[in-house]
Amino acid sequence: HDIAELKRLDVAHHLPAQSSYKLQRDIGGSRIIVHAEGSTIFDGDGNAILDGMAGLWCVDVGYGRAELAEVAREQMLELPFYNTFFRTATPPPIELAAKLAGLLGGDLQHIFFNSSGSESNDTVFRLVRTYWGIKGEPERKVFISRRNAYHGSTVAGASLGGMSYMHVQGDLPIPGVEHVMQPYVFGDGFDEDPADFCARAVQDIEDRILAVGPEKVAAFIGEPVQGAGGVIIPPDGYWKGVEAVCRKYGILLVSDEVICGFGRLGEWFGFQHFGITPDIVSMAKGLSSGYMPISATAVSSDIVETLRSVDDDFVHGYTYSGHPVAAAVALRNIEIIEREKLVDRVRDDIGPYFAKALAKLSDHPLVGEARSLGFIGAIEIVARKGTNRRFGGKEGLAGPIVRDACIGRGLMVRAVRDSLVMCPPYVMTHEEIDRMVSIIAAALDETSETLRA
Numbered sequence: 512h513d514i515a516e517l518k519r520l521d522v523a524h525h526l527p528a529q530s531s532y533k534l535q536r537d538i539g540g541s542r543i544i545v546h547a548e549g550s551t552i553f554d555g556d557g558n559a560i561l562d563g564m565a566g567l568w569c570v571d572v573g574y575g576r577a578e579l580a581e582v583a584r585e586q587m588l589e590l591p592f593y594n595t596f597f598r599t600a601t602p603p604p605i606e607l608a609a610k611l612a613g614l615l616g617g618d619l620q621h622i623f624f625n626s627s628g629s630e631s632n633d634t635v636f637r638l639v640r641t642y643w644g645i646k647g648e649p650e651r652k653v654f655i656s657r658r659n660a661y662h663g664s665t666v667a668g669a670s671l672g673g674m675s676y677m678h679v680q681g682d683l684p685i686p687g688v689e690h691v692m693q694p695y696v697f698g699d700g701f702d703e704d705p706a707d708f709c710a711r712a713v714q715d716i717e718d719r720i721l722a723v724g725p726e727k728v729a730a731f732i733g734e735p736v737q738g739a740g741g742v743i744i745p746p747d748g749y750w751k752g753v754e755a756v757c758r759k760y761g762i763l764l765v766s767d768e769v770i771c772g773f774g775r776l777g778e779w780f781g782f783q784h785f786g787i788t789p790d791i792v793s794m795a796k797g798l799s800s801g802y803m804p805i806s807a808t809a810v811s812s813d814i815v816e817t818l819r820s821v822d823d824d825f826v827h828g829y830t831y832s833g834h835p836v837a838a839a840v841a842l843r844n845i846e847i848i849e850r851e852k853l854v855d856r857v858r859d860d861i862g863p864y865f866a867k868a869l870a871k872l873s874d875h876p877l878v879g880e881a882r883s884l885g886f887i888g889a890i891e892i893v894a895r896k897g898t899n900r901r902f903g904g905k906e907g908l909a910g911p912i913v914r915d916a917c918i919g920r921g922l923m924v925r926a927v928r929d930s931l932v933m934c935p936p937y938v939m940t941h942e943e944i945d946r947m948v949s950i951i952a953a954a955l956d957e958t959s960e961t962l963r964a
């Protein structure tokens with residue numbers, strides 16, 4: 512590749528996602544990633560970078576899986592596309608739906624396919640309101656979500672999400688979305704007894720339901736562990752409490768498993784780790800390990816039976832709903848996760864190993880907390896050990912400063928305000944986990960003067 516020419520064309524013609532166009536121009540074009548293998552990505556300037564983010568919380572089985580390319584090739588040659596609009600379907604999405612139903616278990620036996628997590632949550636938005644309409648409760652329109660939640664970038668996805676920067680753009684949220692507190696122990700419950708904080712976070716949901724009027728609330732949506740919001744691991748009892756509140760008022764519970772699904776927390780799905788039973792599940796990313804754009808919306812039998820009780824039920828979907836190539840790749844990806852016992856590996860091997868490695872980072876003078884669950888984690892950067900105080904004048908900037916130092920030392924991580932988040936591929940070795948943690952420690956040392964200045 513002519514990397515200089517690609518960077519020039521990048522600025523001239525190619526607009527990036529979730530990244531400033533001005534910044535792209537000011538830095539002279541994006542870093543061009545040209546190859547990857549296992550847990551390592553390679554850029555066009557010859558740098559090998561350990562991928563602490565599994566692409567974008569998605570390449571769970573790691574890079575370089577030839578069998579996923581082969582299955583895509585075979586399916587493309589056999590049948591690259593056919594739709595599900597004409598009372599038609601193709602084999603792979605049917606088989607994938609049955610497979611997912613088995614993994615989800617219980618009542619979650621019906622699967623609708625889309626191409627992205629955002630689209631899945633758009634499907635949820637319309638489906639839930641349609642469901643309540645058919646149930647004879649059309650006034651149940653309101654969704655309850657949490658601050659700093661990320662549910663996508665479409666109009667419904669960004670509205671359901673609780674990121675204020677996403678709301679400024681496009682004048683969102685659309686009406687009918689309420690945001691309550693997130694269960695962010697380190698940020699909002701630092702000096703509080705964890706059980707009291709948990710009760711307060713659950714109570715905030717109930718209070719909002721009562722303020723809106725329970726008869727108007729359609730659903731609660733949440734990520735089992737908030738990802739883009741900063742890897743927010745809820746305190747013990749939180750999800751059971753949320754589930755109980757939803758049941759008390761007959762509100763649907765939606766689990767956004769776009770990041771947590773497919774083993775990230777050491778179970779196939781995050782809701783299984785927390786022992787709750789959602790009515791609807793959104794999944795994407797790890798469904799195909801990012802090898803193909805595909806997402807799925809799992810729906811309970813009760814909801815589908817209600818929809819099927821009328822003739823004009825739910826007419827919704829996309830050209831690429833149930834795309835045969837994407838579905839074939841997803842099926843094979845799940846087969847790899849099963850064959851290599853990667854969910855067990857997260858729960859019993861790399862998850863605990865990662866937690867121990869992170870514990871060493873907790874001793875660093877700039878680290879206020881290092882937390883993880885399964886193979887997802889975060890560190891909080893603080894100005895003074897033993898507190899959750901941030902560097903004055905630089906609030907929100909410590910993460911990006913340390914992140915850039917990490918990238919310079921060969922590790923891709925993401926900054927979320929004053930924290931760094933990690934979500935590596937499940938194939939990462941112990942040696943690579945150690946390297947990831949020592950690069951972060953070195954990056955903290957390197958930037959400590961800048962942060963204190």
Ligand code: PLP
Pocket residue numbers: 626627628629630632661662663664734738739767768769770795796
């Ligand atoms: N939901 C969650 C929890 C996510 O983390 C994301 C993306 O990061 C989305 C939804 C949106 O998915 P997509 O970017 O595929 O539209």
